[in-house]
Amino acid sequence: MRIGILIRILRESIDQSLQQLRANKLRSFLSLLGITIGIFCILSVKSAVDSLEDNIKGSFEQLGNDVIYITKLPWAEDPDQSYWKYFQRPVPSYEDYQVLKAGVETASLVALTVRIGIRTIKYRSSSVEGAFVFGATYEYADLFKMEFEKGRYYSPYEYNNGSDKVILGYNIADELFGTLDPIGKQVKLMGRTMQVIGVIAKAGEALVNPLDYDDVIFLSYTAAKKVADVKQRNSPWGNTLNVKARDGVDVELMRDEVTGVLRAHRRLKPREQDDFSLNEISVITQFLDKIFGVINLAGLAIGIFAIFVGMFSVANIMFVSVKERTNIIGIKKALGAKRYFILLEFLIEAIVLCILGGLVGLLLVFGCMKILAAVLNFEMYLSLSNIALGVGLSIFIGIISGFIPANQASKMDPVDAMRS
Numbered sequence: 001m002r003i004g005i006l007i008r009i010l011r012e013s014i015d016q017s018l019q020q021l022r023a024n025k026l027r028s029f030l031s032l033l034g035i036t037i038g039i040f041c042i043l044s045v046k047s048a049v050d051s052l053e054d055n056i057k058g059s060f061e062q063l064g065n066d067v068i069y070i071t072k073l074p075w076a077e078d079p080d081q082s083y084w085k086y087f088q089r090p091v092p093s094y095e096d097y098q099v100l101k102a103g104v105e106t107a108s109l110v111a112l113t114v115r116i117g118i119r120t121i122k123y124r125s126s127s128v129e130g131a132f133v134f135g136a137t138y139e140y141a142d143l144f145k146m147e148f149e150k151g152r153y154y155s156p157y158e159y160n161n162g163s164d165k166v167i168l169g170y171n172i173a174d175e176l177f178g179t180l181d182p183i184g185k186q187v188k189l190m191g192r193t194m195q196v197i198g199v200i201a202k203a204g205e206a207l208v209n210p211l212d213y214d215d216v217i218f219l220s221y222t223a224a225k226k227v228a229d230v231k232q233r234n235s236p237w238g239n240t241l242n243v244k245a246r247d248g249v250d251v252e253l254m255r256d257e258v259t260g261v262l263r264a265h266r267r268l269k270p271r272e273q274d275d276f277s278l279n280e281i282s283v284i285t286q287f288l289d290k291i292f293g294v295i296n297l298a299g300l301a302i303g304i305f306a307i308f309v310g311m312f313s314v315a316n317i318m319f320v321s322v323k324e325r326t327n328i329i330g331i332k333k334a335l336g337a338k339r340y341f342i343l344l345e346f347l348i349e350a351i352v353l354c355i356l357g358g359l360v361g362l363l364l365v366f367g368c369m370k371i372l373a374a375v376l377n378f379e380m381y382l383s384l385s386n387i388a389l390g391v392g393l394s395i396f397i398g399i400i401s402g403f404i405p406a407n408q409a410s411k412m413d414p415v416d417a418m419r420s
Helices: 003-023 025-063 079-086 094-103 156-160 170-177 221-227 251-265 281-324 326-334 339-376 384-410 414-419
Strands: 067-071 107-123 126-136 148-151 165-168 186-189 192-200 216-220 239-245 277-279
Touching: 003 339, 025 281, 025 339, 025 384, 067 251, 094 107, 094 239, 094 251, 107 170, 107 216, 107 221, 107 251, 126 170, 126 221, 148 170, 156 221, 165 170, 170 192, 192 221, 216 221, 239 251, 251 277, 281 326, 281 339, 281 384, 326 339, 326 414, 339 384
Parallel strands: 126 216, 165 192
Antiparallel strands: 067 239, 067 277, 107 126, 107 186, 107 239, 148 192, 165 216, 186 192
């Protein structure tokens, strides 16, 4: 087929489809409404889910795709059902931390964190209740890239000597000191007087923030030993060992080495099962993939139903269009128009009608995303891939709904068509 003929067919088909819209506004509107609603349902759900998924997964990636978390209980099981199953396991300890730090060559950093619990902190006549206190070994700040609003992290000397120094979350410092500069101030915590040396930067606006320090009080592990039981033998979630892989090292390779070193340290026999759980962020992201997949399917099911309605409506428009232009079809065929010319003319017309309906749906999705982003103060967007999906679906619907009427028109006998 020559390019010139194809361009002429395309131009005439677009003119015919626009003429149909102008001549039969109500009928065209009602017919294309199904396409618009279908595209809107599919892409609004998909765009909302994509925005949520990117935000939540991006937040969890702060924890590190190259970090292994060693705990008493596995993340992949329901703690209400598996608690007693793992209750007898030893809590990750400082001795485990030292062994892993010295023995795992594939690791760049190893840190031990201890959850101390809810406490009250006081400064003169002011106090903040319900602050969550936790402690960690010196490597923690580097491992999780801790940022500060004011002040600093512990010096090696302060850490090694267990100095009575404390780091506050942004909200704790704001409630306790207000407009005062907290750095250098003396506070009372768990029966000891401690000096504030830092305020952790305020958490971002992410929907989920696993490293939200706003309402926490951070102690060095050596200082935490003076005020709390850091061994926490009866706590299922009390202590966590965090092991970060060296650059370029596969996490699975480090996982194997961590398992071997820890089993040897705990003197487990070859036939004995591990008495610890190695967790990765992939456990959480895989769980989220399943949830978002179900939501996407629900939006797809609703959208497909609406699209079917729109598909039949567009097919109806095309059958009417073929009937109204039967004489013209007969004349074109009598003058030598090939069958494919007539077929393409009506097929392209159906595609153009569906694209117009799809574009309206895309505009509605774009508007809704902008409104929701402004109202919820949360980034929501219509991605290029979803725009391409909307246009692609519209073209596909146009082909399916327009083929039978177009094929019928292309098979008409020119004499019978001119007489009708």
